[in-house]
Amino acid sequence: MEYSNIQLAYFIERPNRFIAHCRLVETGKTVVVHVKNTGRGKEVLLPEALVALDYVPSPKRKTDYDLIAVKKGDRWINIDSQIPNDLAAEGLLQKKIVLPKLMGEIIYLKREYRYGKSKFDMYFETDQGEKGFVEVKGLTLENQGIGAFPDAPTLRGKKHVLELIEATAAGYHSYLLFIVQFSKIKVATIHQAMQPEFFQAVAQAKQDGVTILAYNCEVDESTIELLGEVPFDLTQPFIDPNL
Template sequence: MKYSTIYLAIFLERSNRFIARCRLIDTEEEIIVHVKNTGRCKELLIPGVIVAVNHQPSAKRKTAYDLIAVKKGLMWINIDSQIPNALASEGLTTGTISLPGITGTLSLVKREVTYGHSKFDLYFETDQQEKGFVEVKGMTLENQGVGVFPDAPTLRGLKHVRELQHAQQLGYRCFVLFIVQFSQIRVATIHSEMQPALSEAIKQAKADGVQILAYNCEVDQETIALKEAVSFDLNQPFIDPNQGKVEKA
């Protein structure tokens, strides 16, 4: 995935979940940007950090730029929440992402399919009559090589895990797939302190056969591409870099 027109900027302030102010490095022009991630991203969106913005002017848009990546130390982290689903769909179709335990060859991959009270990101079928769902989650929160989800409580994510567990019990093959939107990671896990209910739901779903997968990505200011599978460990400890930070009113 390559963005069309990228400029580097200095992050100034996040006005709300959707809007931020930045200053273009080349021209020093102050711009208003759309933040393509409604998560907190407090450890990333710090005044003074370098960010990548995609110039997409349109009469139908309120802003001409999208904020799509943040530089954290020497590592770029993509925060575009629309990217994980696209990467997952492409990865399954091309075979870059493999689904453990699936014996057949994928014959159908379809995005956004309704099941029960949820709309799962991907539905698949194989030539061996296997059918299943893949729920995709982007992961941007990292500390000391540990990547976690979520960076804010998610009732939607909790509902999806429970629905996947139900579908698995009825014979579907179900997966939660974390697309880690950065490269340097040792292990992925759930932010249990942030949302204990989600951690418990994942534990119960795993016990019923739902599989948890994670793939990291190569990222720079202009591109993001799937890299490889990384381990997932529900019991991995995590030190939240945002712990103790005061929420902005």
């Protein structure tokens, strides 16, 4: 996945979760940008942090820029909340992402599939008649090589996990897939202290047969590409760098 028109800038401030002010590296001009992630991102969106802006001007938009990545130390972290679903769909169809427990190969994939009272990110069928769902979550929070989700409470995320449990009971294959939007990671886990109810829902899902997976990505200022599967450990302690 490659962004078409990247411009580098320095982060200044984030007045609300949708908008940030940044200073373009090339011209020094301060611009208003759309933050493509409603998570908090406090540990990376620091004053003078180098960020990547996608320049996408349109008369229908309130801003000409999307903030899609931020540099943390010597590496980039993609924070575009829309990209994980694209990466997951591509990965599944190109067999870069392997779903355990399946006997056949995926021959049909539909995104935003309605089931119960909400939509799952993906519904699939295999050549062996298997059917299932994949719910995708982008993971951007990291500390000491440990990635954790969520970085802000998510009622919608908890609802989807509970519905994966229901789908599993109804005979579907069900997967919770974390797309880690950076490369250097030892293990992925759930940020229990951020949302104990979400942690409990994931623990119940794992016990009831939902498969939990994590895949990391190679990221720079203008591209993001799937790398491979990384360990997921629900028992892994996580220290929030924002606390």
